[in-house]
Amino acid sequence: MSDPRLWGTYAKIGRAKKHLKDLNREVRFFLDASPYRLVSDPDRQPGSGQEFLYRIHIERNPPPRLALIVGDIVHNLQSALDHLMWQLVLVAGGYPTAQTMFPVVWDKAKAADPKWYAWQFGRKVRGASATAIALVDRFQPCHVPDPDHNLLTMLHRLDVRDKHQTLHVMGGASGPAGIVIGTPTDTFYTQFTGSPDDAVSPLEENAVVLRLPGDFFRPFIGQNLTQAQVKAYMPFTVVIQDAAPGENWLLDSLPALVRFVRFTVRRFEVQFFDS
Secondary structure, eight states: OOOGGGHHHHHHHHHHHHHHHHHHHHHHHHHHTOOEEEEEOTTOOTTSSSOEEEEEEESOOOOTHHHHHHHHHHHHHHHHHHHHHHHHHHHTTOOOOTTOSOOOOOOHHHHTSHHHHHHHTHHHHTTSOHHHHHHHHHTOGGGSSOGGGOHHHHHHHHHHHHHHSOOOEEEEESSOOEEEESOTTSTTOEEEEOOGGGOOSSOOTTOEEEEEOTTTTGGGTTSOOOGGGEEEEOOEEEEEEEEETTEEEEGGGHHHHHHHHHHHHHHHHHHHTOO
């Protein structure tokens, strides 16, 4: 049983989990409708000696409601941490203010200025015990080697962006494209996976994701291969575009945010709320 004072905190995490289940269901429904395909030049046949290219064809993009669900997830998780900070002030006998919230400081250069850090960090934790403040400080992304990829940084940035603009949820790929030649019962059955460098996220119409040199099919001469016997594949998924500067995040990464917030709350609960 969690401490009753953290009911609101855990309720927020629970809502995030509910939204995550909804998101996973919506994404499966979207991908099951085959919104993306790999297409090749219909005029080129395997064994023709010409370079064989596979390109992305987009039938439809993810529905806008997916971005709204992602926003609900990150907002509830960020709110859970803010609820936690509020209760840390109360349990210490302090008085929360409009500025009481779980701070997120990732800029190493600015954090090196004691006055700036005291203002940006200190005003949000004022009223909590010195021990709690020290633990909150240990969670700050500015203290790790790569703050931009810290989960707390990612959560905060997504939440702030969602407050001011719709998150960009686009089609993507969780790995490179590949081809399957023949069936498992054929003597010439072969699987080939392309270079990870050719993976594209977000997906772009007509983007080349697999290149096969002209002599690729030379070992299959005599099999009279047709395009129907060469099946291209790619592990399509959905990504959050520019979740980090210049990077896209797979929606599969969202459970890591839920686990991180749950772990963080429990860490504080054990030390400051458990009797």
